[in-house]
Amino acid sequence: MPQKDIELILMRQLASCLATPVFLVDPQGNLVFYNEHAEAILGRRFEETGSMPVGLWSTIFSPRDGRGREILPEALPLVIALRKKVPAQKRFWIKSLDGSKKQVEATAFPLMGQTGRLVGAVTMIQEVKG
Known part of the structure; x- marks a missing residue:
């Protein structure tokens, strides 16, 4: 197993302490962690799902727009943040x-290493009530 960047390790540690639902991916888009508060939204504990490749997590939750149309993986905020290295935000159904x-x-942002190299991306998820 390849060694993870320190920034990714530290972000995972921080995410585990936050009261905000957080979803974390590595530079290839593989899910590496989501915290306990995200578990309530996503419907399963991270220990049960474990890591997932981008092709799985970006479709397993069946993301849809307000009209019920499928949102392609490349249009999801976390994938945008990862590929374009810019923050992204979107409201959608899962x-x-x-x-x-x-x-x-979902509000996502790239996670950059000390040398300016992309080491992953983070999204904060909030359930919209009412």
Whole structure:
């Protein structure tokens, strides 16, 4: 298993302490962690799902726009932040792993290393109520 960048390790540690739902991916887009608060939105504990490649996590939650149309992986904020190295935000619907449908607001940003190299990306997710 390749060694993770220190910034990714530290972000995972920080995410585990935050009251905000956080989802963290490595430079290739592989899910490396989501915190306990994200578990409530996503419908399953991270220990149960474990790491996932971008092709799986970007579709497993069936992201849809307000009209019910599928959102392609490249249009998701986390993928935009990772590929374009810019912050991105979007409101959309997901089907959580417990089967419930939820509207969420996702704000994502790239995670850069000390040398300016991309080491991953982070998204903060908030469930939209009402």
